[in-house]
Structure formats: structure tokens, C-alpha cells
Amino acid sequence: MSDFLAMSGYAAYVWPSIGLTLALLWLNIVQARNALERAKSEARRRLSGGDDA
């Protein structure tokens, strides 16, 4: 296991690369969901307020 984690000495390059990529995948999901929720609540607010866009 520690051999695997050591990546034959390249751990400092391999793991940050993979970690960064996974972080991007996670961030995109969060941002997309937030954008849709924000658009929905914004639209609802306008409808209930009788404010025409």
C-alpha cells in the first residue's frame, strides 16, 4: 500500500494532479446545481412579486 502511495517517488506530482482533477469535477457539480437553484428561486421571486422581466 505504501509502495502504491509512493508512486515510485512521484507522489508529489501524481496525487496533486488527481486531487485537482477530482476537485474540479466536484466544483462543477456544485456550481451547476447552485446556478439552477438560483435561476429557479429568482424566477419564483419575480412571479410572486408580479414583477415582469
Added chain:
Amino acid sequence: MSWAWFHRFGSPPYFYAVAGRLVPWLAWPAGLLILAGLYGGVVMAPPDYQQSDAARIMYVHVPAAYVGMMSYSVMALAAAIGLVWRIKVCHAVAAATAPIGAGFTAVCLVTGMLWGQPMWGTYWAWDPRLVSMLVLLFFFLGYVGLRGAIDDISRADRSSAVLAIVGFVNVPIIHFSVTWWNSIHQGPSIIRKGGPAMPASMWVPLVLVIFGFTFYFYAVMLVRARAEVLRRDRGGSWVRELLAPEENP
């Protein structure tokens, strides 16, 4: 041949509904392909005979590069269709694509730097492949910045579409940069004459991650495009019908 199906996608309520139904069908295969591909590449695949385990960066770097370039192509095509046929949904798709494409391009550059340091002895070189990829990131950021700077949405659509189309010339330049010029970067190693330059235990996981990232891109992009369509049409009657039931519970 009838183009009615195509025009239907130009209708915001139709797009919003169909995109919403498509997302889970893209997201689940994406998750499975990415998990299988990363497991195959990072855990199962043999180390490279020259680069040892440093070559495992390939399993995230190459798919990120591919999605960065593919998403720019999607953005430019959607922007062009939106500009020529004045289809707002297409502009929404282009606007939704830009931040995602910028993210993948940035990850491609950073993982490339993390791969370059141990293998080339430097994080960065002013090399044709590296510079053209950096230019791609600047086009994505320029597109996002330009849209943000223009308040009127249809003017923002048109101006940013022109920028997206002009920037597309960079995509084939990135692809051929390693062939046209003497580059420090290696050439194509999967799709090339004589087949992949690596054993199946390496290229199969790589291809799985590429497909996984592609599905993932479309899933996330469609969610953002739905948000974009909703934001533009928030006063529209279809939005009223869509959101009314939740208004008075």
C-alpha cells in the same frame, strides 16, 4: 428531411424539459466510466517503461485536454448557430459551456506542469503545444469576461459569439502543434498510424476516462444551460406554469 426536431430544441420550454430528462442518463454513465477508468489507470495499469508511475498523470491530463478542446468546439458551434439563426437556446448552451471548458483547460495546464517538472525538468516552457493551450484558456476567460461586461443579453450573445468563433482557429492549431513544430511535448499516442503507442492495459482506462469526462461535461453543461434558459425567460408563461405548483403549497 424535416428540420422540425431541430427547431423544437430552439424552444426554451422544450429544451428545458428534454435537457432535464437527459441529465441522469449522462451523469450515471459518466460516474461509472470515470471510476472504472481511474481505477484501471491509477491502480491496475503497469507503470510506464520510461516514466514509471509519473505517467499516471496521463489518465487525468489527456482527458482534461480532450474535454477542454471539445468543449471549445461545442461552444463555438453553438455560438455560430445562435448567431446565424438567432436561436437563444444555442447562446445559452455556449454561455453554459465556457466556465466548464475553462476549468478543464486550466486542469490540463496544471497537471501538465506537474508532469513536466519531473519529466522535462521544468514546470513550463514556451513551447507551441503549451502556449496554444494557454491561449485556449484565455479565449474561454475572454468569452466569460466579455459576456459579463455587457448588460444587454442579446448584445452579449452576439459579441461573445464572434469572439468564440474567431478563437476556434486555435483548436486545430493545438491539435497539430506537435506535428507542425518541433515541440517538447509528445505527439498523438492513441489515434495514430499503427495503432495506440501503448498496451491495452494503458489505453483502455485512458479511453474510459475520456468518455467519462465527455458524458460528465454534457451532464454539467445541460444543468447550467437549463439555468441559463430559465434566467432569460423568467417572465415567460412557460416558466409561470413550470413553477406555479410550488408557489402555493
